[in-house]
Amino acid sequence: MTKVKYGLPEKIIYCKRCLMSNQKPHSVNETTHTSTSLKETMKIDSSGACDACNYADYKKNKINWEKRENQLVTMLEKYRKNDGSYDCIVSGSGGKDSVQVAHMLKYKYGMHPLTVTWAPHMYTDAGKKNLESWINIGGFDNLLFTTNGKVMKKLTYEAFKNLYFPFQPFKFGIKFWATKMALKFNIKLVMYGEPYAEYGSTPLSEAEAPSLDLKYFVNDSKNIYLGGMLDSELKKKYNFSNNDLLPFMPIRSIDIKNKNVNVEYLGWYINWDPQKAFYYASENCGFMPDDERTEGTYGKYSSIDDKIDGLHYFTHYIKFGLGRCSFDASQEIRNGHITRAEGIALKDKFDGEFPSRYFKTCLDYMDITEDKFWEITDKARSEHIWAKKDNDWALKSILKINKND
Numbered sequence: 334m335t336k337v338k339y340g341l342p343e344k345i346i347y348c349k350r351c352l353m354s355n356q357k358p359h360s361v362n363e364t365t366h367t368s369t370s371l372k373e374t375m376k377i378d379s380s381g382a383c384d385a386c387n388y389a390d391y392k393k394n395k396i397n398w399e400k401r402e403n404q405l406v407t408m409l410e411k412y413r414k415n416d417g418s419y420d421c422i423v424s425g426s427g428g429k430d431s432v433q434v435a436h437m438l439k440y441k442y443g444m445h446p447l448t449v450t451w452a453p454h455m456y457t458d459a460g461k462k463n464l465e466s467w468i469n470i471g472g473f474d475n476l477l478f479t480t481n482g483k484v485m486k487k488l489t490y491e492a493f494k495n496l497y498f499p500f501q502p503f504k505f506g507i508k509f510w511a512t513k514m515a516l517k518f519n520i521k522l523v524m525y526g527e528p529y530a531e532y533g534s535t536p537l538s539e540a541e542a543p544s545l546d547l548k549y550f551v552n553d554s555k556n557i558y559l560g561g562m563l564d565s566e567l568k569k570k571y572n573f574s575n576n577d578l579l580p581f582m583p584i585r586s587i588d589i590k591n592k593n594v595n596v597e598y599l600g601w602y603i604n605w606d607p608q609k610a611f612y613y614a615s616e617n618c619g620f621m622p623d624d625e626r627t628e629g630t631y632g633k634y635s636s637i638d639d640k641i642d643g644l645h646y647f648t649h650y651i652k653f654g655l656g657r658c659s660f661d662a663s664q665e666i667r668n669g670h671i672t673r674a675e676g677i678a679l680k681d682k683f684d685g686e687f688p689s690r691y692f693k694t695c696l697d698y699m700d701i702t703e704d705k706f707w708e709i710t711d712k713a714r715s716e717h718i719w720a721k722k723d724n725d726w727a728l729k730s731i732l733k734i735n736k737n738d
């Protein structure tokens with residue numbers, strides 16, 4: 334019998350319109366994530382379209398964007414302050430999307446954002462420059478928080494070993510930190526860029542609301558998991574104190590109850606397009622793409638801040654059979670920038686390309702050998718996705734071009 338990992342659907346079904354499959358997992362509250370967690374995954378409907386493609390249709394055909402922008406103006410009016418204080422928080426590392434959110438809020442809609450940054454595991458030169466440009470060319474106050482590197486490294490290692498998810502410690506930051514800062518500074522509005530529904534990372538029904546559900550960053554359980562381990566186990570293993578783990582802990586209901594903090598997506602109110610965000614960020618905040626093509630894909634301006642980004646997408650490819658190029662190309666297919674056939678050709682060329690540029694840096698960061706890396710990697714492969722052919726691993730299910738592409 335085929336051993337299927339992570340609760341993924343055993344039969345792999347590709348979307349007929351983009352390059353995604355029913356293996357794409359939904360986003361979860363990471364403090365509940367264990368090595369035995371079963372994943373909810375993106376749905377493909379009876380016509381063969383995935384949730385993300387259906388959301389793209391919904392954006393195109395059903396949403397009245399003029400009305401949505403009016404709703405935005407009304408909503409912002411409720412929060413705007415003119416007494417010199419901040420009225421909203423924008424979370425970001427200086428990437429194109431957060432840069433556009435902050436810039437539009439401040440210069441188009443007259444808000445007074447405090448931008449907050451949870452530092453990547455290891456900033457790339459491009460990432461650092463873009464953070465500086467955001468502040469210096471865009472013109473923003475920014476609060477950069479960098480976690481205790483000793484703790485972050487161990488957590489990255491545990492997340493890699495237990496969950497095959499070395500990017501998880503950064504996820505704690507981007508999901509929790511902005512709201513924690515909102516609570517701390519008594520700011521009532523937190524704005525993110527594109528809704529999770531844009532990528533099919535939440536059920537389509539959640540696209541009805543402009544706000545992010547509290548379940549993604551609030552967790553009241555006694556059992557908090559970090560890197561797939563109970564926080565008490567982590568403390569014991571590494572002699573960490575409560576204080577060492579504080580930045581990674583979820584928000585508790587009691588901390589946010591009656592505080593009226595609202596966490597929303599600008600991409601719910603305005604028609605979001607990552608390619609346009611790139612042009613916008615370049616024009617208004619001096620955002621620069623990387624000087625090399627990003628490994629695993631054909632572009633050079635998405636998720637380029639962290640030296641671990643490439644490894645993150647590679648782990649996704651191993652676990653779910655979906656690599657970095659599949660994500661980028663699917664998004665561009667939905668936005669009408671390329672055809673599906675072009676997307677498949679790009680996928681054939683780049684998906685799963687090994688992230689060698691910062692590989693050694695990542696091994697050093699997690700303090701593991703290359704052998705250990707491959708041992709953990711091979712253990713993370715699910716039998717319904719991978720088979721060994723002539724001593725090499727190969728994907729079992731390959732996406733083919735169909736006649737309408």
Ligand SMILES: [Zn+2]
Pocket residue numbers: 348349350351352353382383384385386387
């Ligand atoms: Zn699709």
